[in-house]
Amino acid sequence: MASGNPYRSSSAASIKGCCCCIVLLFSFLALLSLAIILIIVLAIKPKNPQFDLQQVNVQYINFASTNTLDAQTSESVSLEIQMLFIAKNDNVAGIKYRDSTFTIMYRGVPLGRGIVPGFYQAAHSVKNVKTTVSVDRVNLLQADAVDLVKDVSVNDRVELRVMGDVIAKIRIIGITSPSVQVSIDCSLVISPSKQSLVSKQCGFDGLQV
Structure with a gap:
């Protein structure tokens, strides 16, 4: 063998x-x-990104009445609102933001959306970010339309809600961290005649994804 x-x-x-x-x-x-x-x-x-709604300007607001086939009258609203966000980075590393979408609502009815394009923010910096929400003839229920017309023409006080998610990643010496999502929910009061923000109350909820 x-x-x-x-x-x-x-x-x-x-x-x-x-x-x-x-x-x-x-x-x-x-x-x-x-x-x-x-x-x-x-x-x-590393700290979570700070993304705060700082200012709201009403560019214009307009109402139009239309008669439907069943002889009822409906109201549509057109408006344009400019929102200014402040992005603050207190980290010693840069932050890379993805595109962010914000929805603006009146009495739970979505009126329009604004998009903030993604951008890179350097360490220890503050950046102003603007977006414009354009609403073109959005139909409202009769009760909501009556309330909105009254808020604009009589009260000069319109309560809106802005909601959206901000997703960012922190870059440290060429290494990218997991995504951090910050949910923004702001209750606003604007003055149509002054075209300005009267008050705001914002809540933030951050989590990793």
């Missing part, structure tokens, strides 16, 4: 040993890199 080739067995053992060494080396390098990243993150202590 022929015996096995000792040279072949030795070569196979050497190859297996080299593979184990390479796997261990890559594992060690991966753990070392992870440890370095964790140390940097803990040292920097």
Whole structure:
């Protein structure tokens, strides 16, 4: 009975040993890199992005009455509102924002949407971001239309609600963090005659996605 080739067995053992060494080396390098990243993150202590609605300007607002086929009258509203957001980055690293969409509502009825294009914000900086919400002849229920006309023409006080999500990532020495989502929910009171913001109350809810 022929015996096995000792040279072949030795070569196979050497190859297996080299593979184990390479796997261990890559594992060690991966753990070392992870440890370095964790140390940097803990040292920097990254903070969630601050994105606040600062100002609201009413460019115009207009109402139109139309008669339907069943002889009923409906109201439609057209308006344009400009919103100014303040983005503040207190981190020592930059923040990359994705496109953000904000919905403006009156008495729970969506009137229109504004989009803030994505942008990059440098460390320790404050940035003004503007978006315009254009509403073109949105039909309202008769009760809501009557209330809105009264709020504009009599009370000079219109209560609106602005909702949206801001998604951003923090970039540290070329490494991008997981996405951080900040949900914004603001109750506004605007003055159509002064075309300005009277008061606002905003809530923020941040989570990682």
